[in-house]
Amino acid sequence: MPPAVIVDAVRSPMGRGKLGGALSGLHPVDLLAQVLNALAERNSLDPATVDDVLVGCVGQNGEQSATPGRQAVLAAGWPESVPSVTIERKCGSGQQALDFAVQGVLAGAYDIAVAAGVESMSRVPMGSARGDADPHGPLVTQRYSPGLVPQGVSAELVAQKWRMSREQLDAFAVASHERAAAAAASGAFDREIVAITTPDGEVRADETIRPGSTVEKLGALKPAFASSPHAPRFPDLEWKVTAGNSSQLTDGAAALLVMSEERAAALGLTPRARIVATAVTGDDPLMMLTGPIPATRKLLQRSGLSIDDIAAFEVNEAFASVPLAFQAEFGIPAERLNPRGGAIALGHPLGASGARLATTLLGYLEDTGQRYGLQTMCEAGGMANALVIENLSAGRN
Numbered sequence: 001m002p003p004a005v006i007v008d009a010v011r012s013p014m015g016r017g018k019l020g021g022a023l024s025g026l027h028p029v030d031l032l033a034q035v036l037n038a039l040a041e042r043n044s045l046d047p048a049t050v051d052d053v054l055v056g057c058v059g060q061n062g063e064q065s066a067t068p069g070r071q072a073v074l075a076a077g078w079p080e081s082v083p084s085v086t087i088e089r090k091c092g093s094g095q096q097a098l099d100f101a102v103q104g105v106l107a108g109a110y111d112i113a114v115a116a117g118v119e120s121m122s123r124v125p126m127g128s129a130r131g132d133a134d135p136h137g138p139l140v141t142q143r144y145s146p147g148l149v150p151q152g153v154s155a156e157l158v159a160q161k162w163r164m165s166r167e168q169l170d171a172f173a174v175a176s177h178e179r180a181a182a183a184a185a186s187g188a189f190d191r192e193i194v195a196i197t198t199p200d201g202e203v204r205a206d207e208t209i210r211p212g213s214t215v216e217k218l219g220a221l222k223p224a225f226a227s228s229p230h231a232p233r234f235p236d237l238e239w240k241v242t243a244g245n246s247s248q249l250t251d252g253a254a255a256l257l258v259m260s261e262e263r264a265a266a267l268g269l270t271p272r273a274r275i276v277a278t279a280v281t282g283d284d285p286l287m288m289l290t291g292p293i294p295a296t297r298k299l300l301q302r303s304g305l306s307i308d309d310i311a312a313f314e315v316n317e318a319f320a321s322v323p324l325a326f327q328a329e330f331g332i333p334a335e336r337l338n339p340r341g342g343a344i345a346l347g348h349p350l351g352a353s354g355a356r357l358a359t360t361l362l363g364y365l366e367d368t369g370q371r372y373g374l375q376t377m378c379e380a381g382g383m384a385n386a387l388v389i390e391n392l393s394a395g396r397n
Contacts, residue, residue, distance in 0.1 A: 095354025
């Protein structure tokens with residue numbers, strides 16, 4: 001099997017996912033099209049040679065309903081011969097797109113693939129595809145009687161299980177903003193971000209980072225899920241999850257160029273990374289957000305690596321309680337966990353986040369000269385993806 005390598009990775013700036021956000025005036029197809037073109041142009045890639053474009057997208061309705069990757073390929077002016085497929089594994093959709101692209105190259109099905117993700121949460125609101133429908137059905141409700149709960153309530157259950165205080169959650173959120181602000185100020189994001197042209201002008205920087213966040217300011221926010229219809233089921237919960245210690249609704253896109261090592265050499269391209277191993281698993285759908293823990297254990301066993309071999313961990317900050325529980329389980333030093341901030345500061349454009357995390361993690365490994373990074377994401381329904389990425393420049397230095 002030909003080894004699969006990541007030649008490049010780019011992302012858009014992150015825009016607030018609401019009316020008036022920096023990217024809200026741009027159709028999601030056009031947003032992704034610009035990211036695809038930037039990826040091709042940076043690598044002098046002939047788009048006609050791309051075998052498939054695999055795109056993570058969660059809200060597949062409205063403007064994201066017609067296989068958004070296919071529409072983006074056409075919007076980018078790429079040849080009509082380039083196909084695309086949409087992948088939906090909830091918050092891990094973009095990461096699953098990367099997994100499938102790598103697996104396709106390893107299987108010999110692709111020579112060149114693009115793994116991407118897109119979500120415009122300002123234009124296609126979260127949950128709008130579901131409407132008032134019950135996605136669980138009577139048998140799932142019967143099995144988990146009296147029924148499953150929204151992710152925010154699950155985040156509260158995680159915080160309770162690991163005995164997290166409100167101050168811990170808020171302090172983690174502040175640190176996320178501080179790290180992201182420091183990375184932006186130092187130029188650490190410059191290589192990964194591509195400028196996006198919108199009807200209102202060009203966007204070059206993340207809009208979501210709040211460098212002035214403090215524990216005191218976040219402490220003034222009210223718990224977001226204490227009035228949930230499910231709250232009476234949990235009378236002992238001390239409600240702590242707020243908008244401030246949760247991921248932001250965001251517009252964004254990201255894309256990675258994946259190909260066989262042989263094809264990269266033929267094109268004169270220097271691979272930046274490879275995926276060492278991947279894993280996906282399910283976990284308790286009531287707790288819902290704990291999947292990264294068993295997924296990481298499965299991944300480490302599969303890869304033959306240990307926690308100590310991993311220089312940096314990207315654990316998606318759906319809620320602050322998720323990476324904090326992960327940290328508690330594995331004993332990870334704080335400086336190795338989301339070292340450039342996470343979704344609390346940079347936002348969580350659902351289908352794009354997995355590709356965005358991989359892009360940021362790769363940049364961090366290269367800038368620090370370290371070899372292995374681990375990325376994992378909790379997903380609705382109690383699932384999780386995990387992967388280990390190897391910075392190939394570490395072996396060349």
